[in-house]
Amino acid sequence: MADPAVAALNSLLREASIDDHAEALELATAAVRSNKIQGPDLASAQHTRVVALLKLDRYEDALRVIAEGGDAVEKDCSFEKAYALYKTGDLQGAEAVLQKTGVDTGKSQRGLKHVAGQVAYRTEKFERAAAIYRDLKDDTEGANYGEENDLRINLTAADAQLQWQGNEWAVPEEEKQPSREDLEAFETAYNAACICISRGDYSKASVLLKRSRDLCEATEDLDEEEKKTELVPILVQQAFVFTKLGKLDEALSLQNAINLSEVSETSTKVIAQANKLLPKSTENPFIAERLARALPKIEGNDRLFGFQTAALQRNKNTIDLQAQKFEGKEKKAAKLLAGSQVPDLSVSKVELGVTGAAAATKCAEGKRTVRELLPLLEKRPHDVGLLLTILQLYIQISTLPPAILLLEKFFTRLEEANTPAHADVRFAPGLVALAVSLYRSQNRQRDVRNELAKAAAHWRSKTEASGAGSSIAREAGIELLRSSHPSDLAAAGEAFEQILSAQPGDRTATAGLVASYATTEFSKVEPYLESLPPVEKLTQGVDVNALIDAGVALLTPPASQQSKKRKLDQDGTAPEKEKQQPAKKPRKRKLPKNYDPTKKPDPERWLPLRDRSTYRPKGKKGKKRAQEATQGGVVKEEETLELAGGAGSVKVEKAGGGGGAANKKKKKGKK
Numbered sequence: 201m202a203d204p205a206v207a208a209l210n211s212l213l214r215e216a217s218i219d220d221h222a223e224a225l226e227l228a229t230a231a232v233r234s235n236k237i238q239g240p241d242l243a244s245a246q247h248t249r250v251v252a253l254l255k256l257d258r259y260e261d262a263l264r265v266i267a268e269g270g271d272a273v274e275k276d277c278s279f280e281k282a283y284a285l286y287k288t289g290d291l292q293g294a295e296a297v298l299q300k301t302g303v304d305t306g307k308s309q310r311g312l313k314h315v316a317g318q319v320a321y322r323t324e325k326f327e328r329a330a331a332i333y334r335d336l337k338d339d340t341e342g343a344n345y346g347e348e349n350d351l352r353i354n355l356t357a358a359d360a361q362l363q364w365q366g367n368e369w370a371v372p373e374e375e376k377q378p379s380r381e382d383l384e385a386f387e388t389a390y391n392a393a394c395i396c397i398s399r400g401d402y403s404k405a406s407v408l409l410k411r412s413r414d415l416c417e418a419t420e421d422l423d424e425e426e427k428k429t430e431l432v433p434i435l436v437q438q439a440f441v442f443t444k445l446g447k448l449d450e451a452l453s454l455q456n457a458i459n460l461s462e463v464s465e466t467s468t469k470v471i472a473q474a475n476k477l478l479p480k481s482t483e484n485p486f487i488a489e490r491l492a493r494a495l496p497k498i499e500g501n502d503r504l505f506g507f508q509t510a511a512l513q514r515n516k517n518t519i520d521l522q523a524q525k526f527e528g529k530e531k532k533a534a535k536l537l538a539g540s541q542v543p544d545l546s547v548s549k550v551e552l553g554v555t556g557a558a559a560a561t562k563c564a565e566g567k568r569t570v571r572e573l574l575p576l577l578e579k580r581p582h583d584v585g586l587l588l589t590i591l592q593l594y595i596q597i598s599t600l601p602p603a604i605l606l607l608e609k610f611f612t613r614l615e616e617a618n619t620p621a622h623a624d625v626r627f628a629p630g631l632v633a634l635a636v637s638l639y640r641s642q643n644r645q646r647d648v649r650n651e652l653a654k655a656a657a658h659w660r661s662k663t664e665a666s667g668a669g670s671s672i673a674r675e676a677g678i679e680l681l682r683s684s685h686p687s688d689l690a691a692a693g694e695a696f697e698q699i700l701s702a703q704p705g706d707r708t709a710t711a712g713l714v715a716s717y718a719t720t721e722f723s724k725v726e727p728y729l730e731s732l733p734p735v736e737k738l739t740q741g742v743d744v745n746a747l748i749d750a751g752v753a754l755l756t757p758p759a760s761q762q763s764k765k766r767k768l769d770q771d772g773t774a775p776e777k778e779k780q781q782p783a784k785k786p787r788k789r790k791l792p793k794n795y796d797p798t799k800k801p802d803p804e805r806w807l808p809l810r811d812r813s814t815y816r817p818k819g820k821k822g823k824k825r826a827q828e829a830t831q832g833g834v835v836k837e838e839e840t841l842e843l844a845g846g847a848g849s850v851k852v853e854k855a856g857g858g859g860g861a862a863n864k865k866k867k868k869g870k871k
Contacts, residue, residue, distance in 0.1 A: 225252035246273050250280045259284040282315045286322070289501030294319045310342050321358060324506055327370045330358040349385060356382065356391035363398035364507050369670050378408065386415035390434055397437070402444045409438045432463055436472045443478050451478075466498045467508075474512060485522035492519050510547045517555040521563055529559035534580075543582040543614070543625045553585020569593055581613060584625075591634070604638050611635070627655040629671050636675075649683060652676035656695045673698045677712045692716040693724070707731075 228249035232242065246269050253262035262284045266277050274281060278301045285294035298316045313336055320329035333355040337348070359371045368376075378392035393408035413434050416427060435454050442451035455476045463469045473495055477488070492515065498504060504512070520529055533556025537549065544550075560576060561569045570593050577586055587610055594603035614626035625631070632655045639647040656676035673695040680692035693716030699709035710728050717724045804812045 221252045221255040224248060225256065228252060243272065243276055247276055247280075250277050254280060254284060257287075259287045263288070279309065279311050279315065282312065282319070286315060286319050287501075289503075291319055291323050295323070310336070317354060321354070321361070324361070324365075326358045326361040326365065327367065330355060330362065330370070333358060349388075352381065353385070353387040353391065356388055356395065360391050360394035360398055361505065363395055364505075368399070369674075383408075383411055384415075386412040386419065386430070386434070389415060390437070393437065393441075397441065402441050406438070406441050406445065409434060409441060413438065428462065429464065432458060432468055432472070436468065436475065439472075440475050443475065466496055466502045467504050470495055470498060470504070470512070471508065474515065485519060485524075489519050489523045492516060506547070510551065513548065514551055517551065521555065521558055524562075526559040526562050529555050532556070533559065537580055537583050537586075540582045542619075542621045543584050545584060545625060545628055545630070550585040550588070553580075553583040553587075554589050555585075556583075557586045557589040565593065565596065567597060567599075570597075581610075588634075600638060600641055604635075604642065607631075607635055607638065623658060627658040627672070629655075632672060633675075645682075649679055649688065652679050653688070653691050656691065656698075660694065660698050670699055670702055674708065677709070677716070681712060681715055686720065689716050689720065693721075 228245045231245040232249060246265070250262050250265050250273075253259075253265065262280060266274055266281050266284075269277075278297060282294045282297040282301075285291075285297065294315070298312060298319065301312050313332055317329045317332040317336070320326070320332065333351050336343075337351045337355065355375070359375050362368070362370045363376075376395065378389075378395075382388040382392045389408050389412035393405045393412060396402070396405035396408060413431065416422075416430050416434060419427070422430065435458050439451045439454040439458075442448070442454065455472070458472055460469050460472060463472065474492075477491055495512075517529070533552050537553060537556065540549075557573055557576070561572050564572075570590060573586065573590050573593070577583065577590060580586060587606070591603045591607060594600065594606070611626055611631075614622045632651060635651050636648050639645075639651065652672065652675055655672045659672055677692040677695035677699075680688045680695070683689070693713055696709045696713040696716060699706055700713065703709065710731055714725050714728055714732065804814075809815060
C-alpha cells in the first residue's frame with residue numbers, strides 16, 4: 201500500500217498549477233522522511249522539495265537539501281543548484297555547475313542557458329551574455345510564452361553594458377539604435393536610453409527615459425508598489441541625464457521626488473544619493489567630503505558594476521585631493537604600485553597612479569611639476585597612471601617631442617621584457633591610440649603606419665579574433681591603405697580578413713579587403729564583390745553634366761591668406777568703389793634750411809667729422825695728436841733699449857739718416 205504522504209504529493213503534482221508552495225514543501229518533506237519510498241518516487245519528492253524552497257526564496261535551504269541528497273540529487277537538480285548559487289551571490293560556484301552541464305556545448309536545456317546568461321551578466325562578461333541571449337532568441341523551438349520579450353530586455357541590457365565598457369565593436373550595428381519594438385515596453389525603452397547614455401547621446405536618452413517612465417506608470421501588469429520599485433532606476437537615470445544636459449533645476453526636482461528610505465536595493469540607493477551631490481556646488485571641500493562619507497555601504501549580494509565602482513572611487517579621490525589629503529593618497533599609491541612587475545591597465549590601478557601623481561605634486565601644473573614627477577617614474581616604471589599624467593602635462597605646456605620620447609622609452613622597456621603579458625600592455629588599444637595621436641600631431645605618418653601595423657600583427661597572432669584586435673585591425677587597415685607600398689597593402693588585407701573572420705557582415709572590412717587585394721590577388725577579392733553595392737547605385741542621382749558645368753569648387757582662403765591686390769570686374773575695369781576713391785596727393789619733400797640749389801654739396805658730408813680734410817683739432821693735446829697721426833705724415837721709428845742690471849727697458853726715438861756726432865752718443869745706464 202502506498203504511503204499517504206507520497207499519495208498526497210502525487211495528487212498535488214498532478215494539478216495544472218501549484219500556488220501554495222509551502223504546502224508542496226510540507227508534502228515533499230513528509231514523503232522524503234517516510235523512508236518508504238525509493239527510486240523515482242524519492243527523486244521526485246526531493247526535486248519537488250528543492251523547487252518549493254526556491255519558490256519561497258529559501259536559497260540557502262535549497263542548497264543544503266541538494267547537498268544532503270547526494271550525487272544523484274545534485275545531478276538531477278543542476279539547474280536549481282546553479283540558480284540558487286546565483287541568487288546567493290556565489291557566481292563562481294554557479295559557473296562551475298553550468299560548465300559541468302555543458303552549457304558551452306549547446307547540449308543543455310533552455311533554462312540552464314537563461315541562468316548562464318544571468319551569471320555571465322553579473323560577472324560582467326557581457327559579450328558572452330549577449331551571445332547566449334542571441335542564441336536563445338534565434339532558437340524559437342521550445343520557447344515559452346512571453347520569453348521573447350524577456351530576451352529582448354536582457355539583450356539590450358547586455359548591449360548597454362558593453363558600450364559602457366567601451367566595447368562598441370561587440371554590439372552589432374542593428375542593435376545600437378532603438379527599434380520600434382524597443383519602444384513598446386518600459387524595460388526595453390529604459391535599456392535603449394542606457395545605450396544612448398553610454399555613448400554620450402543625452403538628448404535622445406532623455407526622450408527614451410520619458411517614454412519608459414510613461415509606459416511604466418500606465419502599465420496594468422504591476423501593482424502600485426511594484427510600479428514604485430520599477431520607477432526608481434528610471435528617475436535616477438533621468439536626474440543624471442538632466443544634470444549632464446545642464447538642467448539642474450529639473451534634476452533636483454526629480455531627485456527630491458525619490459524617497460530613498462523606500463528603495464530596497466542598496467546599490468540603487470548609493471547611486472541616487474551620489475548623483476544628488478552633483479548639482480549641489482559647495483566651495484568647502486570638507487563639507488563635500490562629509491557628504492560623500494555619508495553614502496551607505498553596499499553589503500551582501502547586492503553590488504555595483506565595475507564602471508559604477510570606478511566612478512564613485514574617482515569622485516572620492518577627487519574630494520580627498522581637494523581636502524588636501526596629499527600625504528595619505530601618495531603613501532597609498534606608492535604602497536600598492538611600487539611592487540608591480542607588469543604594468544596594470546585596470547581602471548582602478550591607472551586612476552590610483554593618477555591620484556598618487558597629483559598628491560605628490562599637490563595638484564600643481566607646469567614644467568616644474570614634470571621635473572618632480574620624472575624621478576618618481578624611475579622608481580615606479582610600471583605605473584601607467586603616472587606615465588599618462590606626465591604625458592598630459594607635456595601636452596598642456598605644448599612640449600610634444602619629450603612626451604613622444606618618454607612614451608617610446610616605455611614601449612622599449614615592454615618590448616625588452618619579451619613576455620606575453622608585457623606584449624599585451626605594449627599593444628593595448630589605448631596606448632596605441634595615444635602614440636598614433638602624438639605621431640600625427642607631429643606629422644609623422646610613417647611612424648603612425650608602423651605602430652598600427654605592429655599592433656595589428658600582435659593581436660592577429662592571438663587566438664581570439666575579436667576584442668582589442670578588431671578595433672586595432674580596423675584602424676591599421678584604413679591607415680595602411682593610404683600607402684602604395686605592396687607590403688603595406690598586404691598587411692591591410694590581413695587586418696581586414698581578421699575582422700571579417702569575427703564579423704562576416706562588416707561592410708567596412710569587406711570594402712577594405714577588396715581595396716587591399718584588388719591589384720595583387722584578385723582571387724581573394726572575387727567572393728566579396730557581390731556583397732558590395734554596384735557603382736551605378738552609388739552614383740545614382742548624380743548629374744555629371746551639372747558638375748562639369750559648375751566647374752571645380754574653390755575654397756575661400758582665410759582672411760590672412762587673401763591677396764591684397766585689386767580685383768577687376770568682368771569687363772576688365774576696376775570696381776566702382778575704387779573708381780570713386782580720390783587719388784592721394786604727393787607728399788612735399790622737406791629740404792634743410794638755407795638750402796642753395798646753386799651750391800655744390802660737400803663730397804665729404806657722409807664722412808665722420810674727424811675724418812674730413814677740413815677737421816682742425818683744438819688745444820695743445822689735440823694738435824700733438826694730430827701731428828702724431830699717420831694719415832699723410834711721417835712715421836716715427838722707435839727702438840727699445842734694455843737697462844743695465846735688469847732695471848727694465850725704455851723706448852727711444854730712432855734718429856734719422858744724418859751722420860752727426862749726436863747720433864754716435866750712447867745713453868748711460870744706471871749702475
